Amino acid sequence: MIAEPSHAIPSRGTIARRLLANRSAVAAIALLLVIVILCAAAPLFAPYDPIAQPDIIRGKDLPPSALHPFGTDGYSRDVLSRVLYGGRLSLSVALVATLVSITLGTAYGAVAGYAGGIVESVMMRILDALLSIPRLLVLIAIFATWNDLHAKAFVIIVGLTGWYSLSRIVRGEVLAIKGEEFVMSARALGAGRTRILLRHILPNVLTPIIVAAALGVGHVILLEAGLSYLGVGLQPPTPSWGNIIQDVSATQVATVWWLAFFPGMAIILTVMAFNVLGDALREALEPRGMRT
Amino acid sequence: MDEPLLSVEDLHTYFHTAPAVAKSVDGVSFTVAPGETLGIVGESGCGKSVTALSILRLIQPPGRIERGSRIMFEGKDLVTVDDATMRDIRGNRISMIFQEPMSALNPVFSVGDQVAEVARIHGRGSRQDAWNRAVEMLALTGIPDPEERAKQYPHQLSGGMRQRVLIAMALIMSPALVIADEPTTALDVTIQAQILELLVDLQKKFGTSILMITHDLGVIAETASRVVVMYCGEVVEEADVTTLFAAAHHPYTEGLMHAMPQLGEPRARLNVIPGSVPPPTDWPTGCRFRERCPYAWELCEEEHPPLYQISQAHTSRCHLAIEPERRAHPHPPLVEQLGVPA
Numbered sequence: 001m002i003a004e005p006s007h008a009i010p011s012r013g014t015i016a017r018r019l020l021a022n023r024s025a026v027a028a029i030a031l032l033l034v035i036v037i038l039c040a041a042a043p044l045f046a047p048y049d050p051i052a053q054p055d056i057i058r059g060k061d062l063p064p065s066a067l068h069p070f071g072t073d074g075y076s077r078d079v080l081s082r083v084l085y086g087g088r089l090s091l092s093v094a095l096v097a098t099l100v101s102i103t104l105g106t107a108y109g110a111v112a113g114y115a116g117g118i119v120e121s122v123m124m125r126i127l128d129a130l131l132s133i134p135r136l137l138v139l140i141a142i143f144a145t146w147n148d149l150h151a152k153a154f155v156i157i158v159g160l161t162g163w164y165s166l167s168r169i170v171r172g173e174v175l176a177i178k179g180e181e182f183v184m185s186a187r188a189l190g191a192g193r194t195r196i197l198l199r200h201i202l203p204n205v206l207t208p209i210i211v212a213a214a215l216g217v218g219h220v221i222l223l224e225a226g227l228s229y230l231g232v233g234l235q236p237p238t239p240s241w242g243n244i245i246q247d248v249s250a251t252q253v254a255t256v257w258w259l260a261f262f263p264g265m266a267i268i269l270t271v272m273a274f275n276v277l278g279d280a281l282r283e284a285l286e287p288r289g290m291r292t
Numbered sequence: 293m294d295e296p297l298l299s300v301e302d303l304h305t306y307f308h309t310a311p312a313v314a315k316s317v318d319g320v321s322f323t324v325a326p327g328e329t330l331g332i333v334g335e336s337g338c339g340k341s342v343t344a345l346s347i348l349r350l351i352q353p354p355g356r357i358e359r360g361s362r363i364m365f366e367g368k369d370l371v372t373v374d375d376a377t378m379r380d381i382r383g384n385r386i387s388m389i390f391q392e393p394m395s396a397l398n399p400v401f402s403v404g405d406q407v408a409e410v411a412r413i414h415g416r417g418s419r420q421d422a423w424n425r426a427v428e429m430l431a432l433t434g435i436p437d438p439e440e441r442a443k444q445y446p447h448q449l450s451g452g453m454r455q456r457v458l459i460a461m462a463l464i465m466s467p468a469l470v471i472a473d474e475p476t477t478a479l480d481v482t483i484q485a486q487i488l489e490l491l492v493d494l495q496k497k498f499g500t501s502i503l504m505i506t507h508d509l510g511v512i513a514e515t516a517s518r519v520v521v522m523y524c525g526e527v528v529e530e531a532d533v534t535t536l537f538a539a540a541h542h543p544y545t546e547g548l549m550h551a552m553p554q555l556g557e558p559r560a561r562l563n564v565i566p567g568s569v570p571p572p573t574d575w576p577t578g579c580r581f582r583e584r585c586p587y588a589w590e591l592c593e594e595e596h597p598p599l600y601q602i603s604q605a606h607t608s609r610c611h612l613a614i615e616p617e618r619r620a621h622p623h624p625p626l627v628e629q630l631g632v633p634a
Contacts (some may be wrong), residue, residue, distance in 0.1 A: 181395040182398045184350060185396040189409075190381075195413070
């Protein structure tokens, strides 16, 4: 048997086998499935309307009970329903924003790495400049001036600011693959630039892109939570995991703990699961089959 | 001789690196006739691969084909044709087989896909047509059970099979010329012989010309009808294969012949040519081989030898052509006199 080359991506079967052999990966995938299904089908599972305020006098700040498993908030809204509906928004925002940044990062990095020369130098210096701007501050600055921020705008802007590091990785990988003999061989057989980039180079760069996607979703969930908590993210009354927590004032955290605890747990579990999944994918896609 | 299919005229390919210019190919001329196999032999670094890549115009910056070089092929000068024409020629009229069959195949696509891709780049047929032709081509290269093998990935095939796949890719458009750059170097000896036989067979079937680039005189003996010997970016000797093996003229060719192990001749150590190929940024003045040559004298330092006509269709870049009696008196070459380790 001849050894696989260093850059070969293992077959789909191998990847699946390696993922399933990794217990934390299985746990993460199971957890994510449960969370995604619960949130996606929120109208089926949520016991109440997440925005309705049935009894703002007697129904507010109720602790968890059989009627309200996660309690109610200061407006008498059911926290469980809000967490489920909030997850719907937070997860879809994270997925779409990540898709935007993955696409941009891959395209930019691939073009820079493949073009080489002056084009690459200019593109990479622009990237250096972009990377030197703290993302969180930019997002706060943009969103703070924005009344009535729509989720779509939020997604696009978060996506537009999240692709820099991936494009660096992709550029490095493309540079390495570009020097491979099969690329020269494809050119020698008449393949043009576009074909070489899309067909011969990019499929060999999928590993870091997939890993970055998994980790990126977790990262955007955290980012949304942070921004919404600061009041510059997704706007109430539509719940998101971040703005549910925002409803809790600092003095309340100790007494009305369920307001912060349940959405907080949702965020932690989801982000953790995405991070574990990202690491597991990195290992499973590892061509040499090295396990750590 | 017929009108040549390929005619390389005064090819100069230089690499413009920061401290110095590497003159990897420095004035090379040769022709390839239709249906013929021309061998190019030489050590690593003599410029044979750069010559091959120049023909397909695959030289990357800082490398450049210098002005005045001409590569005439089917009435076009490949040095100056536009990129679209060149892409159309690559793989279609001229194709190339690379040395290392594992790294010359894309690891993430099935081999059938990769053979079919060549047909799809150059043809208008459907995906299915291309695939069928690829399977047919794989069968022609002697791959057993080609329909199943076509679906496999490069790492699932043996080295010899992979080389057959590369040959299928190179020949699927029935090009007029195939450049084979050390096509058997990475293979076991037994597989080498099979691959060479296959190439010769397919050459007859398709009427293809082959430019066989190798450092292995055995490969030349088995496949080529004419041989060009390269040294330091130049052609140092050209002859038909029998003449070359029977009566090599250039001391470098002679050295290569001596360095081949002979059957039935037990010997503790193999013969070597003393010294090594000088760096292409700094070719010696006069004759470029003189420091390693057992016959070199003053003239070799003073004057860069031209290609002397030794006999019809036999040329040699060696001053021995005008003073043949010096061949009787070899001496230790300069590199040995200077104590440079061989």
